[in-house]
Amino acid sequence: MSDPVLSIRDLTVEIPTRGGLLRPVDQVSYDIAKGEILGVVGESGAGKSMAGNAVIGLLNRPAKITGGEIWLNGTRIDKLQGENMRRLRGKDIGMVFQDPLTSLNPLLTIGDQLTETMLQHLSITQTEARKRAIAALEEVGIPAASERLDSYPHEFSGGMRQRVVIALALCAEPSLIIADEPTTALDVSVQAQIIALLKRLCRDRGTAVMLITHDMGVIAETADRVAVMYAGRLAELGPVREVITAPEHPYTDGLMGSTPLASKGLKRLRQIPGSMPRLTAMPTGCAFHPRCPKAQDICRHDPRPRRDGGRAACHFPITHSAEETA
Amino acid sequence: MAMIEVTHLTRIFDVSKPWLNRVLERLPKALLTAVSDVSFKVEERTVYALVGESGSGKSTIGKMAVGLLSPSEGSVTINGIDLTRETDAAKMDKARSDIQMIFQDPYASLNPRWKVRDIINEPVTARGGSGVGLAEKLLEQVGLSALDADKFPHEFSGGQRQRICIARALASEPKLIVCDEPTSALDVSVQAQVLNLMTNLQEDLGLTYLFISHDLTVVQHISDKIGVLYLGRLVEEGTPDQLFDDPKHPYTQMLLAAAPKMDGFGREIDPPQGEIPDPINPPTGCAFHPRCPLATRQCSAERPVMRELRGARVACHEAT
Known part of the structure; x- marks a missing residue:
């Protein structure tokens, strides 16, 4: 693959408030070719719009980029004024x-x-x-x-x-x-x-x-x-067909499942219990663990970041058999 | 008996410029036909959905069904009581207390200065009833906590607010709830x-829903019968299976083809041509004929009437 047009590396946006430091975008990385x-x-x-606004420098004060880099066609743009x-x-x-x-x-x-x-x-x-x-x-x-x-x-x-x-x-x-x-x-x-x-x-x-x-x-x-x-972090990143038909992150799985299309023929839609945490009360570890069916002890204190080459930022990603992905 | 029966319902809005402008600029009166000759029935304990794009008149029908607007022609009958012509005040009162409404925007439909308890109790207290303990009971029924009764609307998220709206709608023990885009x-x-909650309540309390939405997937999931509206006219009506597996009207076919699909990876579609016409000067004959691939001379001259076709109803000259 040639050099990406846009490359975001560990982008973090923070908003200082009286109630503490909020982090609407937390170490997000992705490329677009x-x-x-x-x-x-x-x-x-x-945090999806917030990340987009950070790229074009349209963050409203007091929100500002506090970490990471944004590269456009080989030029670093996050420090431009x-x-x-x-x-x-x-x-x-x-x-x-x-x-x-x-x-x-x-x-x-x-x-x-x-x-x-x-x-x-x-x-x-x-x-x-x-x-x-x-x-x-x-x-x-x-x-x-x-x-x-x-x-x-x-x-x-x-x-x-x-x-x-x-x-x-x-x-x-x-x-x-x-x-x-x-x-x-x-x-x-x-x-x-x-x-x-x-x-x-x-x-x-x-x-x-x-x-x-x-x-x-x-x-x-x-x-x-x-x-x-999810909650300012990248939960999963991958080719669209794979992410939708065979999601690895439990949140992606829940999100896809709760659309009426995915629950076709069922009297009740599948639902994720609870709601997205507020920025002021972000859970420790993986932000999704309080709602996650697969959560274990390690999820409560260690937010596993997405690794290069991997798809989901999850300790226990859902595995799929070959025919499901096909 | 049908819970709600709508016959030849028509609503015309006068959207003319002010009188003086009309005289000076020699403009004719402008009349907008939002709903035109719509008839359908909703059976008790069922969910009837009205779908259509913006300007199709779905919300106007909903407002007429609860009596927030009066029809220009035709009638709305709730449990055998004609909302527009009934003169017996006691009967009217009974019919009205059987109807409630849930609106689209849960931020705009709750008074920010009222406590949740007062909001939920209002449909009962406004009629002189006693609301003691009612709000707490309803809050638990919709999946919130009884302790939330002392809070104000701003303390809740969008989904929780919609639950409060549902609790308020349930307070007067209605039989029919008109839901105008409740999850949009x-x-x-x-x-x-929220949809699961609505399904649970419908089964537990034996409610009837008139469900208004633009989202085909939601409608397919929740409804027993669907009416498709185009420019204020009902063009097709059928069960979800009839409509989604075998759409008969060209407009329904176009809508279904245009709707994004979860398995439509890289799908290249010929997008539908044109847009909804101006309702002030609707096309002659069938309102869909300028965009319709099947249109004939008859379609531009003569408005098709609703007819039975394979168990469903469709208003189209050419549908087979």
């Missing part, structure tokens, strides 16, 4: 957020927003930028692109707006896209359109994608590899 | 807990 889609799943509070970080955002890393209405400026036409981004990051003329903006809108499937260029965001439907956001994220030709719940606010049929679009564009350009979502179905269909996060 | 704001593992 060129053209690869990495799905990051987890429930609310698992102000202007240097701003140049990186949009140019090298594109972003797609959940709510397309709040990520577009309501007072500017979408043409202005697209050309502004391109003029900022690429050395091209105004006319050239406008031409490229039309091409970008056509590429994301907006009909009559040259006329819609002068429309305002409110004149588009939700799905069309998300297409504009994708055009905006891709217009400076970044090497990495961070898509944080890009289809959560959309209907099923529109979601399918947006996912297909994102997949096609990134494959054509070889853009690496960090797809943050809580929807296992979207991950299964879109991602190449998947990282499962 | 929850994480999958919490959703599993």
Whole structure:
């Protein structure tokens, strides 16, 4: 494999509070290769968005990176400040957020927003930028692109707006896209359109994608590899098919099992007892041990980290027979 | 007798600009038909689900079913009592106390200044009943602790708040609960807990649910019968098996094909074309015809009526 586009090593984000030091992201490591889609799943509070925001330097104070390294195309970026970080955002890393209405400026036409981004990051003329903006809108499937260029965001439907956001994220030709719940606010049929679009564009350009979502179905269909996060830590990381069909970490297993799809035909869904610990009351050892059916003494004081080559951060990973994984 | 019977239900909203603007700008009145001629029955002790995308009118039907909105045409009958036309106050009162509702957002539907005890007891105390010990009993029934009655809503997580909403809905001992997207704001593992709780309560207390959701997988799991809505019209109705194994309406087929699947690794689908049309100017004839692969001239001229097809009901000229 060639050098990864994005490489996160032992990333730790901490928030100092009156009640003590909180750690929403705890020693997370993963890589994303060129053209690869990495799905990051987890429930609310698992730290998946926080890790994404750390990469683009959008952590809100007092949250800050206190450990680890972030490398983008061979350059270390976690120490970048102000202007240097701003140049990186949009140019090298594109972003797609959940709510397309709040990520577009309501007072500017979408043409202005697209050309502004391109003029900022690429050395091209105004006319050239406008031409490229039309091409970008056509590429994301907006009909009559040259006329819609002068429309305002409110004149588009939700799905069309998300297409504009994708055009905006891709217009400076970044090497990495961070898509944080890009289809959560959309209907099923529109979601399918947006996912297909994102997949096609990134494959054509070889853009690496960090797809943050809580929807296992979207991950299964879109991602190449998947990282499962729990309470700020990486519980499992591996190829999407293996993680979903034969999860090794008991949390992944419980999470997959509690989706209505996995419990098809059962009158009751499988459920994980209890709930995710609060950051203020993180259990010792493995964060999942109070809810884990396989927990033993060692889990209570020794959080086994994920080893290189292994999939799950667990002392007693679930083993699967060959036919289950097939 | 059916627990709830909805016949030819229609709701039209006036979304016109203010009077003066209309005169000055010579604009016509704008009427939005949110629900158009919907009829269905929910049998006692069953779960009936309404699915559809945003703007399909599912929540509007739910609100009309509990009497929060009045229908423009048609009627809602609860246990034989017509909610819109009944004049006997005592009967009305009885019908109303049999209905409760659970909403989507457990953060917005609990008063932050009230203690959990007062929130849960309100449906009873508002009718002059005594709520002594009631909240504690219900909290334990929904899997919380009786000690939680003295807390405030902000002390609970989303899933726990939804449990409080369920406890409140149970307080007046209803027969019918209208659940409007009760698990959409929850994480999958919490959703599993809440859905299991709802199934347990339904069996133990003999409840009837009108379950409104956009999530096909949840609906498939929980319901006995499913109605699929498109642009305010019921396009197909059947049991989960009928609907998921043999979808008859092209819209249902499109929805099922578009829904992400856990085993759809690297699946490449032709995403559905187009979006839901503007409900102020809905297409003529069948509302789905501009996006439908089977559409004929008849579909754009004539609105299909509900007909029986292999045990299910479908509103489509072409479905076979």
